[in-house]
Amino acid sequence: MISIHNEPQPTDLGDVRVANRAVVLRHVRLHAPCSRADIAATTGLNKATVSSLVTELLDRRLVRETGLTGNRVGRPATMLVLDGSPYAALGLQIGADDLVVVAVDPGGNRLLTWRRAFPAPTAGPADTVRALVTLARRAIGRVTGQGRTVLGLTVGVPGLVDTAGGVPLASGLGWRDVPLAADLRTALRETGFTVTVDTDANLAVLAEQRHGAYAGATDLVHVTGGVSVGAGVLAGGRLLRGGRGHAGELGHLCLDPAGPPCPCGRRGCLAASTALPAVVARLLPDATQDGPVTDYLPELDRIVASARQEDPAVLAGLAEIGRHLGHGASILANLLNPEAIVVGGHFATLAPWLLPAARAELVARTLAPQAGGCRLDASTLDSAAPALGGATAALATIEAGRLPAG
Numbered sequence: 001m002i003s004i005h006n007e008p009q010p011t012d013l014g015d016v017r018v019a020n021r022a023v024v025l026r027h028v029r030l031h032a033p034c035s036r037a038d039i040a041a042t043t044g045l046n047k048a049t050v051s052s053l054v055t056e057l058l059d060r061r062l063v064r065e066t067g068l069t070g071n072r073v074g075r076p077a078t079m080l081v082l083d084g085s086p087y088a089a090l091g092l093q094i095g096a097d098d099l100v101v102v103a104v105d106p107g108g109n110r111l112l113t114w115r116r117a118f119p120a121p122t123a124g125p126a127d128t129v130r131a132l133v134t135l136a137r138r139a140i141g142r143v144t145g146q147g148r149t150v151l152g153l154t155v156g157v158p159g160l161v162d163t164a165g166g167v168p169l170a171s172g173l174g175w176r177d178v179p180l181a182a183d184l185r186t187a188l189r190e191t192g193f194t195v196t197v198d199t200d201a202n203l204a205v206l207a208e209q210r211h212g213a214y215a216g217a218t219d220l221v222h223v224t225g226g227v228s229v230g231a232g233v234l235a236g237g238r239l240l241r242g243g244r245g246h247a248g249e250l251g252h253l254c255l256d257p258a259g260p261p262c263p264c265g266r267r268g269c270l271a272a273s274t275a276l277p278a279v280v281a282r283l284l285p286d287a288t289q290d291g292p293v294t295d296y297l298p299e300l301d302r303i304v305a306s307a308r309q310e311d312p313a314v315l316a317g318l319a320e321i322g323r324h325l326g327h328g329a330s331i332l333a334n335l336l337n338p339e340a341i342v343v344g345g346h347f348a349t350l351a352p353w354l355l356p357a358a359r360a361e362l363v364a365r366t367l368a369p370q371a372g373g374c375r376l377d378a379s380t381l382d383s384a385a386p387a388l389g390g391a392t393a394a395l396a397t398i399e400a401g402r403l404p405a406g
């Protein structure tokens, strides 16, 4: 189980009940369909407690009954599964050329995924907040129109995010000191639900842990590919945030002091050679002739087409970018020894040409044999992983055992 916030320590009976509710919900999420007796037997909670908690969860429609099963010793039992159909949680992400919103329900069902073309790197923070709010309102309108209550909304940003949800620096967007969470709350007005901001990488690894190819892994890294390159790190099942929330800035590791300039003002950062704008500039020198790229999809399509036609310059460029990516991955492997590093965004799109070189570099630069068992793979989630993770994160209070208001 992932703890994205400090877990409450039970101090009174109310807190104990919250903690027990979380245990029951988690059991149903992982083992549904299951009976009350199954829950009691596995969790060690007594049957009366389980029965009372389940009654409450049925009342709030966080679980539902699916009928009887007689396929066990003893009398038939009523089976339980997650419900959550009266609720929705939203996640949004700010991409290189789009904004994405995803809604999920507490049962893990994806309710909607909407993209809107939007050039955040050239638009600036004020217009980006307006566009985010417009997109969020449309999604809120859709799910509330289905009779659902919104539980929370989390926005993923490619940059540094502080504990108040502010963005001290997002160099790929050209942002500095943007009070994003506060601005969003002001613009959305009285929402009745929590509005939070996190790094896109942290949210993406939450999505991986719940929905990706390595779901359930406790030591896992998601490396985002977009205007920036960030690492969301799960270590021992917990999200690694660091003292002020700024862990995971993989993109600004200096790989070569004499390397190209980075938007952060330094030289030779991993992002300076592997972030999406750098990749397009490296492989398609004509792409920026008429100004900054505002729509990357056609450019990525051109790169894929050239690679498929085995254009030697493009293949050599992709192999070089792959080696840089593998170098960055080896630093993660040496420091963290994860089970897997999964790459998203344009790294996933270009994986067939990047990953062979990246894997060789990872193994060559990691001290432990075979990179310490670390796999390097493309994410199997679509490029909405941060938004999906944002929606997942917005369910955290329910999963921690707090009942929704009402």
Ligand SMILES: [Zn+2]
Pocket (backbone or CB within 6 Å): 251, 252, 262, 263, 264, 265, 266, 269, 271, 272
């Ligand atoms: Zn940098």
